[in-house]
Every structure is written in structure tokens, then in C-alpha cells.
Amino acid sequence: MAKNPSEPRVSALGRVGAWVATPQLRVRLGIRAVLVFAVLLFIYYVSTAPRFFSVTNATNLGARTAPDIILAVGQTMVIIQAGIDLSVGAVLAFSGSLASVAYCYWGLPVWPAMLLGLAAGALLGFINGLIITKGRIPDFIATLGMMVTARGVALILTGGLPVPSHLTAITLKAYLPQEIIWLGSGDILGFPTGALIALLIVAAGWVILMHTGFGRALFAVGGNREAARVSGINVDRTKIMTYTLMGLLAALAGLVLVGRMNSANALMGDGTELQSIAAVVIGGTNLFGGEGGVIGSLLGALIMGILRNVLNLHNMQDFAQRVVMGLLIIGVVLFDQLRRRYGA
Amino acid sequence: MSSSLILRAEAIDKSYPGVHALDHVDFDLYEGEVHALLGENGAGKSTFMKILSGSLPKDSGRIFLRGQEVDIVGPYHARELGIGMVYQELSVIPGLSVAENIFLGRLPKRKPLGTVDWSEAMSQAKRILDDLGVDVDPRERVGNLSMGEQQLTEIAKALSMKAQILLLDEPSSALSDEERERLFSIMRGLQERGVAIIYVSHRLVEVPQIGQRVTVLRDGAKVGTLPVDQADEATLIRMMVGRELREKFPKDEIQRGKEILRIQGLTVRGVLNNLNLNLYEGEILGIFGVLGAGRTDFARALFGVDPIDSGEVFLNGRKINISCPSDAIELGLGYLTEDRKDGLILRLTIPANITLASLKRISRLGFLNQGEERATAEKYVKELDIHTPKLDQKVEFLSGGNQQKVALAKWLCSRAKVLIFDEPTRGIDVGAKIEVFRLMNDLAKQGVGIIMLSSELPEVLAMADRILVMAGGSFTAEYARGQASQEDLMRDAVVK
Ligand SMILES: Nc1ncnc2c1ncn2[C@@H]1O[C@H](COP(=O)(O)OP(=O)(O)OP(=O)(O)O)[C@@H](O)[C@H]1O
Ligand SMILES: [Mg+2]
Numbered sequence: 001m002a003k004n005p006s007e008p009r010v011s012a013l014g015r016v017g018a019w020v021a022t023p024q025l026r027v028r029l030g031i032r033a034v035l036v037f038a039v040l041l042f043i044y045y046v047s048t049a050p051r052f053f054s055v056t057n058a059t060n061l062g063a064r065t066a067p068d069i070i071l072a073v074g075q076t077m078v079i080i081q082a083g084i085d086l087s088v089g090a091v092l093a094f095s096g097s098l099a100s101v102a103y104c105y106w107g108l109p110v111w112p113a114m115l116l117g118l119a120a121g122a123l124l125g126f127i128n129g130l131i132i133t134k135g136r137i138p139d140f141i142a143t144l145g146m147m148v149t150a151r152g153v154a155l156i157l158t159g160g161l162p163v164p165s166h167l168t169a170i171t172l173k174a175y176l177p178q179e180i181i182w183l184g185s186g187d188i189l190g191f192p193t194g195a196l197i198a199l200l201i202v203a204a205g206w207v208i209l210m211h212t213g214f215g216r217a218l219f220a221v222g223g224n225r226e227a228a229r230v231s232g233i234n235v236d237r238t239k240i241m242t243y244t245l246m247g248l249l250a251a252l253a254g255l256v257l258v259g260r261m262n263s264a265n266a267l268m269g270d271g272t273e274l275q276s277i278a279a280v281v282i283g284g285t286n287l288f289g290g291e292g293g294v295i296g297s298l299l300g301a302l303i304m305g306i307l308r309n310v311l312n313l314h315n316m317q318d319f320a321q322r323v324v325m326g327l328l329i330i331g332v333v334l335f336d337q338l339r340r341r342y343g344a
Numbered sequence: 345m346s347s348s349l350i351l352r353a354e355a356i357d358k359s360y361p362g363v364h365a366l367d368h369v370d371f372d373l374y375e376g377e378v379h380a381l382l383g384e385n386g387a388g389k390s391t392f393m394k395i396l397s398g399s400l401p402k403d404s405g406r407i408f409l410r411g412q413e414v415d416i417v418g419p420y421h422a423r424e425l426g427i428g429m430v431y432q433e434l435s436v437i438p439g440l441s442v443a444e445n446i447f448l449g450r451l452p453k454r455k456p457l458g459t460v461d462w463s464e465a466m467s468q469a470k471r472i473l474d475d476l477g478v479d480v481d482p483r484e485r486v487g488n489l490s491m492g493e494q495q496l497t498e499i500a501k502a503l504s505m506k507a508q509i510l511l512l513d514e515p516s517s518a519l520s521d522e523e524r525e526r527l528f529s530i531m532r533g534l535q536e537r538g539v540a541i542i543y544v545s546h547r548l549v550e551v552p553q554i555g556q557r558v559t560v561l562r563d564g565a566k567v568g569t570l571p572v573d574q575a576d577e578a579t580l581i582r583m584m585v586g587r588e589l590r591e592k593f594p595k596d597e598i599q600r601g602k603e604i605l606r607i608q609g610l611t612v613r614g615v616l617n618n619l620n621l622n623l624y625e626g627e628i629l630g631i632f633g634v635l636g637a638g639r640t641d642f643a644r645a646l647f648g649v650d651p652i653d654s655g656e657v658f659l660n661g662r663k664i665n666i667s668c669p670s671d672a673i674e675l676g677l678g679y680l681t682e683d684r685k686d687g688l689i690l691r692l693t694i695p696a697n698i699t700l701a702s703l704k705r706i707s708r709l710g711f712l713n714q715g716e717e718r719a720t721a722e723k724y725v726k727e728l729d730i731h732t733p734k735l736d737q738k739v740e741f742l743s744g745g746n747q748q749k750v751a752l753a754k755w756l757c758s759r760a761k762v763l764i765f766d767e768p769t770r771g772i773d774v775g776a777k778i779e780v781f782r783l784m785n786d787l788a789k790q791g792v793g794i795i796m797l798s799s800e801l802p803e804v805l806a807m808a809d810r811i812l813v814m815a816g817g818s819f820t821a822e823y824a825r826g827q828a829s830q831e832d833l834m835r836d837a838v839v840k
Contacts, residue, residue, distance in 0.1 A: 227681075228689065233703075
């Protein structure tokens with residue numbers, strides 16, 4: 001067809017300029033630029049961190065991120081079914097404390113004590129699920145309530161003191177058993193036990209999500225709850241099972257953490273609920289449910305773990321580290337939203 | 345054509361990963377014209393319309409409005425240019441009122457403070473709804489409306505924009521004949537005012553009723569444009585599918601078996617009044633009714649989606665209790681929802697959606713048999729001709745009609761003994777419809793009882809062994825196959 005004569009002539013550069021000027025493209029380019037910048041910054045800090053590439057540091061990193069990874073796997077499932085669990089840090093502290101108290105003060109043998117801790121975590125998760133489904137309370141509110149409650153119960157249980165505390169250790173000769181310490185600080189052929197457990201949990205999480213009917217139901221409930229219901233999926237049961245599993249995993253993470261710290265206390269795992277959510281989101285799981293996976297969450301948890309580790313190696317103050325982590329979480333969620341909206 | 349060219353699209357091209365959705369499509373539209381746009385499911389109709397309405401960027405090509413080249417950057421821009429669109433998938437917001445939906449983002453304001461002028465909004469909305477002949481209160485929450493009423497709200501929204509170009513993507517798919525007639529008369533009124541309309545539909549009979557010209561797309565490419573008087577149904581079908589179709593309704597005579605389902609006195613207060621019904625093995629029972637007759641309410645109540653107030657249901661002579669859909673599925677029932685989005689998980693893949701109601705059957709000890717899942721899905725993709733670049737495509741990336749086929753496949757594979765199909769062929773193209781009917785025949789031969797809710801008269805008349813007419817929440821008449829005419833059904837469908 002004939003060229004429109006009234007069309008003004010534009011130079012090639014001008015055309016590129018006009019192209020970049022469309023709002024969508026600007027945002028897309030902006031997103032890419034920020035991403036590249038963040039990756040470069042990350043690499044810079046990692047490579048300049050003293051002793052980052054040492055066996056001790058790697059082992060330390062593995063042991064430290066293990067509880068985070070375990071929590072992130074559970075949180076991934078919760079978020080895929082369009083929920084959120086704010087109570088995982090508190091459940092972790094409660095279950096870890098309970099197992100320790102049961103062994104040190106109540107005289108339970110190791111394995112029953114650990115089983116008690118795990119069962120208690122699962123029970124709290126189950127209660128979360130019941131409140132959310134049968135009580136029709138939003139996930140956010142129900143687990144927020146559980147977060148405060150479980151923390152309180154843990155404080156009562158331990159009297160606000162570490163278990164075993166310095167005093168009890170001396171007077172009662174109450175020490176944590178080797179089995180629990182092995183979970184958090186031991187190794188198998190030089191590989192930290194906690195990290196191995198975490199990887200096992202990631203594998204199990206992957207199998208559940210990708211290869212079981214339950215996993216499929218999680219995606220369905222998170223993607224379209226009503227459609228899942230009309231297709232015969234028992235939405236309430238699915239949700240309750242998810243939260244129970246999450247509670248169980250939080251308890252497991254609690255035992256690993258207790259083992260690493262060589263003692264339990266009611267305030268441990270503070271902030272891990274937000275970290276686990278951040279790891280899941282960094283890993284690419286949709287915060288609104290229906291899409292995602294545990295492999296991404298594993299990477300997310302590792303990224304956060306490495307960042308914390310690197311900041312430590314750079315001797316950054318703990319308070320400032322909090323600020324960095326907080327900004328990272330906000331940045332990632334924002335980034336994720338923009339990316340989805342503009343398809344970059 | 346004497347009137348002037350208002351829109352011209354030149355070599356519009358658009359690709360998705362693995363799909364060439366539009367292949368250099370040329371298109372023109374004249375003032376006061378209704379231009380029908382036809383094509384099989386996945387031919388690219390919606391994609392084309394979305395590009396014109398600015399909700400989708402094109403890869404290449406040019407668009408001219410009244411001779412002036414325009415670069416439509418977004419829906420708001422399109423609206424400023426006088427282009428309004430009714431999307432194939434409802435885009436109303438369920439939590440807002442009808443009036444708020446109609447005037448979304450441009451509610452009439454009162455002068456000094458810029459507060460919303462609600463009385464003005466309500467009366468304007470009322471006027472538009474009255475024009476459409478819709479009897480809904482503008483204050484009603486849209487979520488409480490039936491699907492047809494939601495579609496009419498959507499149409500009212502587009503009309504209220506006083507667009508010069510109106511893009512209607514299957515606006516009539518949830519409407520029965522009466523509402524459709526009213527829509528047509530409004531369209532004729534707009535035409536007289538010079539408004540140009542692009543109209544997408546899978547009901548070929550509508551084309552000569554309302555259109556002046558028709559353009560057919562196939563696999564993203566334009567096959568041709570014809571004036572309607574040269575476009576008889578056979579020609580259109582040949583252009584769309586590339587071959588002749590024999591029977592439109594391949595109905596097999598099937599000896600009906602014993603009673604499989606009996607419903608006695610099913611009541612939902614204020615909605616359904618004392619409904620009685622029997623269904624036999626191998627029978628297709630059509631239930632016909634106009635908008636608001638209560639067909640969907642009936643299906644939902646039977647399937648346990650909504651609670652019932654009283655009534656008894658017997659399956660194979662045994663009284664059953666259905667309190668939620670999973671009970672119903674457990675007992676061997678299936679329910680294709682009227683709005684496919686109520687039954688699909690858009691972010692899951694085709695196989696995952698097709699097996700969603702059969703999860704137990706395709707898993708062993710809780711583990712999915714993914715080989716079997718893929719094989720099942722593959723079979724239905726082939727049988728129903730689901731257009732997709734790959735089997736593992738997420739359903740959200742399929743065209744509307746192909747999504748509908750996935751929703752259907754889910755129930756075809758569920759091995760249910762009683763199937764409730766609410767508008768099974770909505771949005772499905774002529775060729776695939778025949779396949780759907782064939783599959784319904786096959787199911788009937790295996791002894792499945794099918795309740796087919798439909799507002800599509802020819803379909804009910806041709807496919808149903810027995811027809812119940814529903815009006816105002818009651819069954820008002822019953823006909824055996826071949827005993828009723830269209831007029832009979834329409835008469836009984838009107839509330840007395
Ligand atoms: N967002 C998307 N991502 C990937 N592919 C898409 C997307 N949207 C549409 N497609 C593909 O583009 C093709 C054209 O789709 P379109 O929705 O335009 O079809 P249609 O003619 O409107 O069909 P229908 O009659 O079923 O509504 C289809 O093959 C579809 O699979
Ligand atoms: Mg379409």
C-alpha cells in the first residue's frame with residue numbers, strides 16, 4: 001500500500017527511543033537492569049568475602065540453612081494452596097523446646113522425646129488447619145494467632161530459660177542427647193546431617209507436589225478453589241493436611257536447630273516465618289497460589305543463607321543485616337509482581 | 345459499499361510460543377456495518393479483537409482509523425479512540441454492583457467535590473439495562489446474577505461507552521433466543537447511528553440475521569471475506585473447516601435401560617419448586633429454559649454445590665445423600681458447569697485438568713500414574729480436536745472454545761454414570777460440536793444417563809430423547825423426542 005505522505009520521517013535512533021519510551025518496555029528494561037545489578041552485587045560480595053570458599057564455611061553454611069530449607073519446603077506447599085503460615089517460627093520453637101524439656105527434665109528417652117516434639121508440631125499445624133477451614137478464618141489471621149499462642153506456651157514450658165540452662169546443666173546434669181546434637185551439628189561422611197535431612201525433605205516435597213494426587217490437589221485448590229471443589233476435591237481436608245504437614249516440618253526444623261545450638265529456647269527461630277515466605281517467593285512460587293515448586297524454594301533459601309553468611313563474613317552488624325534482609329524481601333516481592341505484570 | 349471506511353487493519357501478525365495465532369490478517373470495517381468474524385476454535389478471532397481493543401500488543405502490522413494510522417497502546421486508549429469491546433470471557437467484577445460495573449472507572453460525578461453521583465449512575469444504568477430488556481436492579485451485586493445476566497451487564501458496559509466501533513466476542517453464547525433477539529435489535533439501532541460492529545459467534549444461523557459481511561479465519565490466516573448473501577452455511581463451514589460436514593446432529597437411537605436417577609420434590613426455597621424427574625440409562629434428557637428459569641440452580645442443587653431445603657434423590661433405586669460435590673462424584677455423578685472457568689484450573693496443564701475429577705482412578709497408593717494421565721489426555725485432545733501447541737500447555741493459554749473442550753473432557757473421562765451438562769457446546773465450533781454429540785452418543789450406549797441443560801433449541805430438539813421445559817424454577821412441560829416444535833418449547837418456557 002502507498003505510504004501515508006503525512007507521516008513524519010523519524011531517524012532510526014528516534015525510533016529506538018520511541019520504542020523504549022512505551023511504559024511497558026521501560027518497566028521491562030528496568031526490571032532486567034535491577035536484576036543484573038543485584039546479581040553482580042551479590043557476586044561481588046561473595047567473591048570478596050573473606051574465607052567464603054573454605055570447607056569450614058561451606059559446612060557451617062549447610063548446617064545453618066538446613067532449618068530454613070525445611071521450613072521453606074512446607075511453606076511452599078502452604079502457599080501453593082493459596083494459604084500462608086505465619087506460625088512456623090513459633091511452632092519450631094515450641095516443638096524444639098518440648099522435645100528438649102521432655103528429655104532433660106521429664107526423663108523421657110531420646111526417641112520418644114523427639115517423637116513428642118514432632119507430634120506436637122503436627123498437632124499445632126492440624127489445629128491451624130481446623131481453625132482455617134471449619135472456622136472459616138483467613139489463613140493469615142489464624143496462623144498469626146497461633147504464632148503468638150505457641151510462642152507463649154513455649155515460654156511457659158521453658159520458664160523463659162534455655163533448655164538445658166546453665167544452672168540445670170550443672171545441678172541436674174541435664175544435657176541434650178547426642179542424637180539431637182548430631183541432627184544439627186553432626187555429619188555423615190563429612191556432610192552436615194542437617195543439610196542432608198533438608199535435601200531429603202526437598203526431594204520428598206518435590207515427589208509430593210509433582211507425583212501425588214495430594215500434590216495435584218494443592219495446585220487445584222490454590223489455583224481455583226471453587227473449581228477444585230466442583231471437581232470433587234475435598235478442599236477442607238486438603239488444607240488441613242497441608243497445615244499438619246507444615247507443622248510437622250516446623251518441628252523437624254526445630255530439632256535440627258536445637259541440635260545446632262546445643263540448647264533449646266522459647267525465642268529461637270524468631271523471624272523464620274518471614275524468611276521462609278521470602279525464600280518461597282524468591283524461588284518463584286506465586287504468592288497467590290496455584291503455581292510453584294520446592295526446587296525454587298531451595299534456591300531461595302540458599303540465596304538468603306548465603307547472603308546472611310556473606311554479610312557475617314564481611315562483619316556487618318546484626319542490626320544492619322536485618323535491614324538488608326528486609327529490603328531484600330520487599331525488593332523480591334515487588335520484582336515478582338512487576339515481572340508478572342509486564343511479562344519480563 | 346456506500347458508507348465510509350472506519351477501520352482498516354493491515355497484515356496484523358501475532359505469535360505465541362508454538363502458535364502463529366494471526367498470520368498477516370487484513371481486515372476492513374465500514375461505518376454502520378456488522379461484520380461477522382468466524383473461524384474454528386483457536387483460529388485467532390479473539391486474538392484479533394484483543395489487538396484492536398488494545399488489550400494485546402501485535403507483533404507487526406498496521407491499524408488505520410478513518411485513514412489515520414494509530415498505535416493502540418492499551419484498553420483505555422482504545423476507549424478514547426471510540427473502540428469498545430465485550431470479551432469472550434466475562435470480565436465483570438463479581439463484588440461490585442451492576443451499575444458500578446457498567447461505569448467502572450467513569451462513574452458520573454457531582455460537581456463541586458467530585459463525589460459520585462449515585463442517583464445519576466443508577467438511572468443511567470437503568471436506562472441502558474431497559475434498552476437491553478434486562479430485568480435486573482442496577483444495585484444488585486453482579487456475583488448474584490446468572491451467567492446470562494452477567495453477559496448482558498458486560499454488553500451494557502460496552503454500550504454505555506458510546507463507542508463508534510464495537511467488538512463483540514461471542515456475546516450471545518450465554519443468552520437464549522429471546523435475549524439474543526433483543527441484542528440484535530439493539531445492534532440494528534446502533535448500526536443506524538453509524539456504529540460499526542465486529543461480531544464473533546459460533547452460531548452460523550446468526551450471520552445472515554445480523555451481519556452484512558463475513559470474514560473467515562483459519563489457523564490464524566484469513567480465508568476470505570464475503571457479503572452475507574453469498575455466505576450460505578455450507579460455504580461458511582467449508583471455509584472454516586476446509587471440508588464438508590455431514591450431519592450436524594448425529595443422533596443415535598439408543599434403547600433406554602432401567603431408571604438410574606429419580607428426583608422427588610427437590611426444593612430450594614424461592615428458587616426451585618418441588619422438582620420431580622427420572623432419568624434412564626442411555627437416555628439424553630434435555631432441559632430447556634430461558635434466562636432465569638433455574639436450570640443452573642437445579643444442577644448446582646443436585647450436585648451438592650448449593651444446599652437444598654427438601655427433596656429426595658434416588659440412584660439406582662437407592663436413596664442417596666449429596667451434601668457436597670465430592671459426595672456426588674463418589675456416587676458416580678458429573679457436572680459440567682455453565683461457566684467453564686468455574687470448573688477449570690487455568691494455571692494447570694491440559695492433562696492435569698482432564699484427570700482432575702478422576703484423581704483416585706489414575707493414582708496408585710496416592711501416586712499419580714503420569715503415563716496413564718498423558719495417554720488419557722492425548723486421547724481426548726485428539727477426539728475433541730483441542731488445538732494446542734503441546735500437550736502440557738497450561739489451560740489459560742488455550743482459546744475459549746478449546747478450554748470448553750478440556751472442561752468437557754474432564755467429565756467424559758470421569759466414568760460417571762449420570763452426567764449433568766450445563767450448556768455443553770458453549771463456544772465450541774461447528775465441527776467440534778459434532779464430535780461432542782458423538783461422544784455423548786457413545787456414553788449413552790454405555791448406559792450413562794445424561795441431563796443436558798441448554799438454551800440452544802435446535803440442539804435440544806435434535807439430541808434429547810426427552811425434553812423438560814423449565815420456567816420460574818418449575819418444570820412446566822415434558823415432551824418425548826420429536827413431539828415438540830420450537831414454538832411449543834418457547835411457549836412453555838415463558839412464565840405464566
Ligand atoms: N496467552 C496465550 N498464550 C499462548 N497461546 C495463546 C494465548 N492466547 C491464545 N493463544 C493461542 O492462539 C490461538 C488463537 O486463539 P484465539 O483465542 O484467538 O482463538 P479464537 O478464534 O478466539 O477461538 P475460540 O473460538 O475458541 O474462542 C490458539 O491456538 C491459542 O491456543
Ligand atoms: Mg475466542
